[in-house]
Amino acid sequence: PLFSSRDKMEGPGLGWPGFRAPIDSRRLVVRPDPRDPYNSSIEVLDRASMTHLGHITDRTPGHEHYCINAASLRFIPAGAGRVRTASAPRE
Numbered sequence: 001p002l003f004s005s006r007d008k009m010e011g012p013g014l015g016w017p018g019f020r021a022p023i024d025s026r027r028l029v030v031r032p033d034p035r036d037p038y039n040s041s042i043e044v045l046d047r048a049s050m051t052h053l054g055h056i057t058d059r060t061p062g063h064e065h066y067c068i069n070a071a072s073l074r075f076i077p078a079g080a081g082r083v084r085t086a087s088a089p090r091e
Helices: none
Strands: 028-032 042-046 052-060 063-068
Touching: none
Parallel strands: none
Antiparallel strands: 028 042, 042 052, 052 063
């Protein structure tokens, strides 16, 4: 998994599923979106497949907001295995 529902952001105006941080940022590629003629959008891709997942936006000064396309999400029940989240301490 790339994101955990424990790190999901809630709030008005968040049209796409939003997350505070990925579980492991090494599994993502973050780059300027090559399709943006103004070079102002930051694209998020899955490193393994180089598939577009969404964008990073700054919703609050100093905090990143990962807006991830719902079509790229697969929900895994919490009891289906141990999943570490970005906000959980590492062991």
